[in-house]
Amino acid sequence: MSERLIQSIERAADILELFISTSPELSVKEISQHLNLSKSTVHGIIKTLEHRGYLQQNPDDLKYKLGIKLFELGNFVGKYLDIRGIARPIISNLVAELNETVHLVTLQRDELVYVEKVEGPSALTIYSHIGKRAPFHCTGVGKSILAYLSEKEVDRILSTVVLKSFTEFTMTDIQEIKEHLISIREQGFATDDEEIELGLKCVAAPIFNHQGNVIASISCAAPKMRLDEERLPKVIEGIKAAALEISKNIGYKG
Amino acid sequence: MSERLIQSIERAADILELFISTSPELSVKEISQHLNLSKSTVHGIIKTLEHRGYLQQNPDDLKYKLGIKLFELGNFVGKYLDIRGIARPIISNLVAELNETVHLVTLQRDELVYVEKVEGPSALTIYSHIGKRAPFHCTGVGKSILAYLSEKEVDRILSTVVLKSFTEFTMTDIQEIKEHLISIREQGFATDDEEIELGLKCVAAPIFNHQGNVIASISCAAPKMRLDEERLPKVIEGIKAAALEISKNIGYKG
DNA sequence: AACGCTATTCGATAATGTCGAACGACGAAA
DNA sequence: TTTCGTCGTTCGACATTATCGAATAGCGTT
Known part of the structure; x- marks a missing residue:
């Protein structure tokens, strides 16, 4: 792999991403401290x-936040x-049928990204938002994708992430x-039984592409008590059927 | 205004934005031709x-497209x-009441940006998408915002844009x-009566902020025939009431 | 009025991004 | 199979230019 990367662009990217990892509003000083750069360097990049x-x-406070151009590019x-x-x-359709929130997650560059979220009528709000990354080891979407990758890929992915323990049920x-x-x-199918948050199941x-490779996953998330012996089979069937339908529409010959 | 802008970052921005203005997939050669840069320069920036x-x-074809990181930043x-x-x-609520599509547009750095769109049940799809820019002179949202800016600001904005004529009713x-x-x-309130597209009204x-400055606008868009003498007053009242409610929730003391 | 804080500007210097040319991979045509 | 052409990629030399530290400006508080 060649390493002829352009510093100032990388620094600009560092700054942009700092807003996500720290705070939506940052001052010049805060940025320069986080990145170990001089204030003037940071200032130049920021002004650009x-x-x-x-x-x-x-x-008002002269602090900076991410701009509208990123909103435009992101939506594009x-x-x-x-x-x-x-x-x-x-x-x-699945949400209407199950009355529960459904997420769509895609595998992008060894990362899981939430790309769609349709909320069910229940007020339960799960800690997730479009664009965010999901962990592999303690979510249904993560495990259902890992299950269909090669062992080499699983090893690579699991060795680069920290297997953080969220609850007593998290596998590490x-x-x-x-x-x-x-x-x-x-x-x-995969389940997540209180592995990332107590009470959440x-x-x-x-989801597979035309080549039969796994590229995404959908999941139904609900309070554990609502996914009991009676409803669980129905939810499993619904999720499996929807995932298969999406796969087929993408070109999967299953 | 200081002009100590960093070239390589500007070039990187040029490249990113080129995907929006031309095509979602571009090759190195296409980019270098559009921007009058050498292939090697473009290549370095792209790889970064x-x-x-x-x-x-x-x-497959070695072409490039915008990446998932922009999706993440944009959603943030x-x-x-x-x-x-x-x-x-x-x-x-307004969409449920009117059964028509409603847009929310904000004023950002002298530009109108669509930030929300709730479609009504009718199949009419209007040429608009979240993140896109709207023209000032031939849209209801644009004119309703201009109407509450100072004359100086109106002059500045109107002098920097081209007053493109979309239909025979466009004011130029x-x-x-x-x-x-x-x-x-x-x-x-403002109307757009076939000024940007024939048949569209x-x-x-x-929408005003806590300081009483106009910062956004909402509009109801529908085929002209559906906004007749009977329904129009109801739509006007609905839009005005919703805009006022949003303004008050932001902090406007109207 | 003086202080502390931060954003911003400025100039010199060394680092680094840029270009043209060459290479390598691939596909089409002969 | 060979040849040609195209395009992405790599490389080295040079001059542009991004970087830093110091100085300035602006603001609020003591």
């Missing part, structure tokens, strides 16, 4: 980004995330997770 | 952007567009537009 609409300055990307347009109506042992993936593959199924 | 997830390369910006969260439920004379703004201010009303 502001000039282009990637940042904007609050006239969302428009051309083809799987999204295909999946949306199918997901909407790579070997344990890998064994778990076998049963997921046999079932054709998810059912997820993988 | 790709490394950070702002671009991604299609392995959308989350903190506070007016959006406040307006959304009010707009949804600055003086005519400025006189028209007076009556809009008297009425408290809009009713729009301005």
Whole structure:
């Protein structure tokens, strides 16, 4: 891999992403401290980004925040995330049928990205938002995708992330997770039973492209008590059927 | 105004924005031709952007497209567009009441940006999408905002844009537009009567912030025939009431 | 009025981005 | 198979230019 990367662009990217990882509003000083750059360097980069609409300055406290140009670019990307347009109506139908929130997550550059979320009528709000990354080891979507990757890919992904423990049910042992993936593959779906948040249960199924590779996953998330013996089979069937339908619409010959 | 802008960042921005203005997929050669830069220069910038997830390369034809990182940043910006969260439920109610599509547009750096769109049940799809820019002179949202800006600001904005003529009803004379703004201010709402597209009619009303400055506008868009003498007053009242409610929720003391 | 804080400007210097040319990979045409 | 042409990528030399530290300006508080 060549390494002829342009510093100032990387620094600009560092600054933009700093707003996501720290705070939506930052001062020049805060940025320069976080990135170990001089204030004047940061100032130059910031003014360039502001000039282009990637940042904007609050006239009151002189702090900066991400600009409207990023909103425009981001929505343009969302428009051309083809799987999204295909999946949306199918997901909407599923939400109407199950009365629970459904998420669509795609695998992009070894990361899981939420790209669609249709909320059910219940007031339960899950910690998720479009554009955010999801962990692999403690979500239904993550595990359902891992289950259909090659062992090499699973090893690569799991070795680069920290297997953070969210609840007492979170699996943090790579070997344990890998064994778990076998049963997921046999079932054709994955569950998350309070592994990322107490009281939250998810059912997820993988989505495949025309080459048969897993590229995404949808999941139904609900309070554990609502996914009981009676409703669970119905939810599993619904999620599996919807995932298959999306896969087929993308070109999967299953 | 200082002019100490960083070239490579501006070039990176040029490249990103080129995807919006030309095509969602571009090759190195196409980019270098559009921007009058050498292939190697473009290549260096592109590889840096790709490394950070702002671009991604299609392995088949080696062309590049905008990357998922922009999707993430854009959605983060959308989350903190506070007016959006406040307006959304009010707009949804209005759509349910009017059965027509409603747009929310904000004024950002002298540009009109669509930030929310709730479609009515009718199949009519209007040429608009979130993140896109709207013209000032031939839309209800544009004119309703201009009507509440100072004459200085109106002059500045109208002098920097081209008053493109979309239909035979488009106003392209600055003086005519400025006189028209007076009556809009008297009425408290603006209409667009086939000024941007034949058969399309809009009713729009301005939204004010806590300082009483106009910052946004909502509009109801429908086929002209559906906004007849009978329904028009109802739509006008609905739009005006919703705009006022949003303004008050933002902090406007009207 | 003086202080502390931060954003902003400025000038010198060294770092680094840019260009043209060459290479390599691929597909089409002969 | 060979040849040609195209395009993405790499490389080295040079001059542009981004960077830093110091100085300035602007603001609010003591």
